[in-house]
Every structure is written in C-alpha cells, then in structure tokens.
Amino acid sequence: MSWQDELEELKRREALAEEMGGPEKVARQHSRGKMDARARLAALVDDGSFREIGKIAGVARYDDNGDLEAITPAPYLFGKALINGRPVVATADDFTIRGGAADAGIRRKMLQAEQMAHELKLPIIRMIDGTGGGGSVKTLEQIGATYIPAVPGWGDVVKNLDTVPVVALALGPTAGLGAARIVASHYSIMVKGLSQIFAAGPAVVDGLGAAYKGSDDHQQAKEELGGSDIHTRNGVVDDEVGSEAEAFARARHFLSFMPEHVGQLARRSNCTDPVDRREEALLSLVPREEKQVYSMRRCLDMVFDRGTVFEIGRNWGRACITALARLDGWPVFVLASDPSYLGGSWEAKTSEKVERFVKLADQFRLPIVHLVDNPGFMIGREAEIAGTIRYGVQAMNAVYKATVPLASIVMRRAYGIAGSAMSNAERYQYRYCWPSGDWGSLPIAGGLEVAYKSELEAAEDPEAELEAIRARLDKVTSPFRSAERFNVEDIIDPRDTRPLLCEFADLAWRRLAS
Template structure:
C-alpha cells in the first residue's frame, strides 16, 4: 500500500494555504494598490528559488469524520530564497488573513525564520504588513484569559543585528509588533502613499482624543523625516530595487568581507570641476552630493537616510570596485552644523559600517554643534558625544578629507585621531577651536577702540589672520598630514580603499549593534 492518500491530502492542504485570506480579501488587497504576500515573494526572489517552510501551518477545523472542513493559513510566510544569486531568508506578512495580526501567524514560524538566518549566517528580509502583536480585544474573549506580554524570538532578533544584514520593507499599514520588527533592522523603508507605521493605529489613538488618518499619524514622510525608517520608496517595485542595492554593498554576514565588483571606472580619473567646487567666500553654500558622486565609482553612490539628520549625507559607494561607507557634511542644511538628529544619524551609520567591516570615507565641512535654546532642549551635546564615541570605538579603516570647516568639538569628529591619521585637506580647509570671524572683534576690542578708523583696523587684523589660518601653515607644522589638489581626490581615495582591505578582519565586533 502506497502513501499516495497522504500525499494527496498534503497537496490539498497546500492548495488551501495558497488561497490565503480568500478571493474577497485578495481582491481588497489589490483594490488598495498592494501586492499580496505571495506576489511580493515572487517579485523579489530569483525565479524558482523560494522554498517555503511551514506552508501548511495554520488553524484547521474538522468535521465529524475528521476531515478538514475549514482552514485558515498562518499569515506569516517564510523560507529560503535567493536574491541576485545570494542565499537569504525571506519572510512576508499576509495582510489578507486577519489583517496580518501576529496571533494568526503562529509565533514559532517567526522565531524559526530568525534562527535560520542566525545559525546559517544568511541575510534576513522582512516584508511587513500587519496590525500588531495580539489581534483585537475579541481575541481575549475567545481565549478566555489574558496574558503577560512577551516577545517570542526577540532575543534572536537582537542577536541578528550583530550578525547578518536585516532589511525591513513596510508595504502597507504597520503597527505595534510590526513597527517594532520594522525598526529592528539595518535598513528600512515605507512606500509613499501605501505604507504607514505607528505604535498604535488611528482607532486606538482616537481613544485618547486624537483623531488622525493613517497618513497623518504615521505616513512615510513622517518616519523618513524623523529617522524611524531610512528611506521612502515610490512603489513596491522601487522598494525591492532599493533592497537589492542595499544588500549589494554588504557581506552576507559579519564573518565575511564585502565583495569587490568590477567598476570600469579609472581610479585615477580627475574631475576638473573640483578645483572650484568650494567657494572662496566662506558664507557661500555649495552642494555636497555632486562632490561625492565625482570621487566615487560612477553610479555607485547609494544614499541612506536622505530625509533626516540632513546636515550630513550618508550612504554606500564603491572605490575601485570596493564597497565603502560615506559620510559627507552638507552645508546646504544648517551650514553643516550638527544637530541632535544629525549626531544620531552619524552614530547609527558608523555602527553599521563597523558591524559589516566597511571602510569609512568622511568628507568634512563641519562648523560645530548647533547652539541656542533648541539645541540645548534637544540634548545636542549628549547625542554629539555618543556620535564621537561611536567614531572612537570604530576599528574599520577611516579616511578623512577636510573640504572646508572643522571647528570645535564636532569638528574633531572627523576621525579618531588616536589612530593613524589617514587624513588630507583641500586648500579650502579652515579649522580651529572656533571660527576667527566669531571671535575677532572680541579678541581685538581694545585695539579697535583705540584706532582712528576701526573698520580699516579690523580689515588689517583680518588680513593678517587670514594668512595665519592658511592650511599650508598647519601643514608646515604637520598639523595636517597632506594638502591635496581637489582634482586628485579620487585617486587618493581609491588607494585608501585598496590598502584598507589589508586592515579588515571579519568577525563580530566587541559590542552589539543597536537599532
């Protein structure tokens, strides 16, 4: 006697699972402009590569003869897959089954997905769309009891942040535990107009007297602007493309190093426009992104967190094919001053580079920390000191290029100067404990008061000090290691990227990554 009857029942149960929430719920998902969980997996994974685990897990009802009368599949799907040939663990929430509520997911599936990524050192992808952890209040009545909250598998989620790349895409409304799973990642995004994220959704918030739409409460622009997520995608297809780009710069786990790819870009390429990229007028602003794009491999810059902490630009790029982490001051926002959120952005990004062994390229134009009442209320010095601590704890190779300003405590965050100072400056470099302009009149107050023509006297003093502040004077005393022609910056950085590989060691860093 064969086992064909059991195989037939297995296939029947698979068909039931593939029906997901049923035709009506699937149609509602499409009417909202969103793919369903299985369509998302098919769109993201390499064709034919997804191998689902626990496909027939769910909640069945049986008739008197013991046959399946009804079946509600688990709304958490996971399995092994490949993305651009790289093995990953791929998970997806099914919103068509009870709105993605976690109590319909079977918690052990989520835990096993995290464990698979951890033990086999695989990147973990979360496609998130769900209403939270415990379902509705009705669930408690059907259970007949309540429970003390706990988070199954959270300890593995914490550990994974220090071991493998974790990416979370919010592809619809995300609340409660789903929001927690979103931010427990190295890279996260929401789809503009389709995705929102909140600790609790509008119906719950209304109970405390605040009436908001989903967009007003937790739209993509809100969370990309406050740093809760890293990016905004224009569509689900765009979200999948951003995910692929992010992963392409990282190793599959911390026990490996990121791979070099052929760049086809001459490492000695000169960008003639860089000789005049920095205005001579210190008050005149300039755009930093064209400078970044000019010195890295063409088309390789992948910006992360564009909409928050905007006084710095952060992202991945390649130099002569090698992946690097880029931090660049942006004088177009606050003149490049570090606010509290800018410091938090730097801290998190440096930790990301350290976790996955990416050399850091820092393009510096930092006039200092923000000052004033608002800066004090935001505890700027606290967050600035944390960013400095992250920089001083980092062990990855680090190169600093001072483009213009480096002032005060924040200016010292250009590098950990207790290490070898792979550091250079453009001729536009301008540094010190504070800008000369800010203290000039106070320092020479008595001289100016005695002068017949204070304005002329002030101009004379300024002229003398302008000669003193020349970066060439600093280099004369080896206070800066190198002054370079801006047009040669790429060649210097490519040499750094190549030699940096000799200083990289795979493995876990000394302390864990925090989201």
C-alpha cells in the same frame, strides 16, 4: 503500496495555502494598490529561488469524520531564497488573513524564521504589513483572561541585529509589534502613501483620548499619524520610495554592499570606472565665499565609482549625507557634510544619524570615507533644548570606537568638537586636505571682535582696524601654515581625490582581509 494518496492530500493543502485569505480578500488587497504576500516574495528574490518553509501550517477545520473541510493559512510566510545569487531568509506578512495579526497565526513560524537567520548566518528580509502582535481586544474574551505583555522570540531579533544584515520593508499600515519589527533592522523602507507606522492606529488613539484628532477620512488619518513624511524625517525609518517595486530594488541594492553575516567580508564588484579619473569640476567645486554653498552630492558622484552611490536616510539628520558606495569596486561607507543644510552644522538628529551609521560600518567591517565641511555643532537655544552636545559626543565616541580604516578629506571647514569628530586623532590619520581648508577651535568670524576688543576700542577707526586684523589672520589661517607644522598631513589638488581614495580602499581592504 505507494503514498500517492498522502501526496494528493499534501497538494490539496498546498493549494489551500496559496489561496491565502481567499479570492475576495486577495482582491481587496490588490484594490488598495498592494501586492499580496506571495507576489511580494516572488518580486523580491531571484526568479524561482524561493523555497517556502511551513507552507501548509494554519488553523484547520474538520468535519465529524475527522476529514479536512477548510484551513486558514498562517498569515506569515517565510523561506530560503536567493538575492543577487546569495542565500537569504525572506519573510512576508499576509494582510489578507486577519490583517496580518499574530492572533491568527502560528508563533513558531516567525520564531523559526528569525532563528534560521542567525543560526545559519543568513541576511533576513521582513516584509511587514499589519500588526504582527498579540491580537485584538476580542482575543482577550476568547482567552478568558488578560496577560502581562511579552514578546516571545524577541531575543532572536536582537541576535540577528548583532549577527546578520536585517532589512525591513513597511508595505502597509503597521502597528505595535509590526512597527517594532521594522525599527529593529539595519535598513528600513516605507512606501509613500501605502505604508504607515504607529505604536497604535488612529482608532485606538482616539479611543484612549490621546492628544490627537485626525481626519475623518480613515486613510488620511493614518497618514497624518504615521505616514512616511513623518517617519523618514524623524529617523524611525531610513527611506521612502514611490512603489513596492522600488522598495524591493533598494532592499536588493543595500544587501549587495553587505556581507552575509558579521565576520564575513563584503564582496568587491567589477569596476570599469578608471581609478585615475580626475574630474576638473572638483577644482572649482568649493566656492571662495565662505558662506556660499555647493552640492556635496555632486562631489560624491565625481569621486566614487560611477553609479554606485547609494544614499541612506536622505530626509533626516540632513547635515550629514550617509551612503554606501564603491571605490575601484571595493565597498565603503560614506559620511559627507551637506553645506546646503544648516551650513553643515551637526544638530541632534544629524549626530544621532552619524553615530548609527558609523556603528553599522564598523559592525559589517566597511571602511569609512568622511568628506568634511563641518562648521561645528549647531548652536543656539533650540540646539541646547534638543541636547545637541550629548548626541554629538555620542557620535564622536562612535568614531573613536570604530576599528575599521577611516579616511577623511577636509574640503572646507572643520571647527570645534564636531570638526574633531572627523576621525580618531589618536590613530594614524589617513587624511587629505583641499586648499580650501579652513579649521580651528572656532570660526574666526565668531571670536575676532571678542578677542581683539581692547584694540578695537582704542583704535581711531575701529572698522579699519578690524579689517587689518582680519587680513593678518587670513594669512595665519592659511592651510599651508598648518601643513608646515605637520598639523595636517597633506594638501592635495582636489582632482586627485578619487585616485587617492581608491588607493586608500585598496589598502583598507588589504588590512581587513589580513
């Protein structure tokens, strides 16, 4: 006697699961320009590598004889897959079933996915499309009572943040727990025009009389309340992309830099870019006029392995560029001042961003390269209201707590407390300075007239005296004077930056591997 009948029953149930919310709801999902959950999983991972877990779980309906009539699959899919040939836990909300809400689901599926990630030390990717929370107001009537909110399994989410790389893709309107699951990640993405994030959607906000009155158009109201234009500029989400395909590509790219778990070292890639490449354009990159700007992103392209710079969080905390990149194939994390935004001054959001990504680099054991052109913390009333100094000190604390090797290149300015946050001055300073270096406790221009007030008041020609003082100080502030006293370690030809940083990467990874 065989078990063929039972296998036929299994196939039938699997076929029902593959129908998701049914043809009509799947078609509606596609009509909104959205892929369905199963198509997303296939597109995200290596071809044919997804092995689903709990496929036939759902809410079944039986006839009077106890035979299966129909089944509503759980609106959450997960399983083991490969990305770039390496194992991961891949998950996807199914919006075609109750809008992805957990009240139609089986809570244990989500718990098992999160537990699988940290117990087996596998990266986890969450594709979130829906609320993913406790259900609707109607659910309360079905239960017959209200309850004090709790999120069973959130401890596993927290463990994953401490254990493995976590990537979250917002692929539709996400509210409540769905929004929380996006934020609880190391790297997050929104699709412009397709995904929105909010603590509560427009209808709930309007119903509660909150201080918001959106457009009468439902889609426009969602964008106004929680679109990517908002959340990729306030730091809730790292990046926005134009399509789901681009979101999948960026998720895969991010993971290519990461180890599979904390405690494992990230992998070196094959590098065909010469270590000794010296770019002539670096020699004239920094202008002589102190208020002129230049492209720091152009510098990144010239210094790091060609085509490897992967910027994260471009639209928020914009005075500092944060990126992953490679040097002679070795993965590194990059902090780089952006003089085209606020002159490179760190305001509150930039400081928050620096703190976050320094901690990320330290957690996953990636050496840090810091390209410095920082005139200090942002000053003025608005900066004070925003609490800039608190966020700035937290960023500096993160730099000092970091234990991974760090190399800094002072390209131009390094002033004040923010300038001193370039590295931990109480450790070995792996640092190089360009001849364009300009540093101090505060910019000369900001304190000159105060410091020499009496001399200027006594001068017959205050303007001429001011110019004479400025000319004297220009010589005193020469970076070569600092090098004489070994206050800076080495002044280098900017064209030597790449070879020297490749040397740093080799030494840094030698230390990390020991």
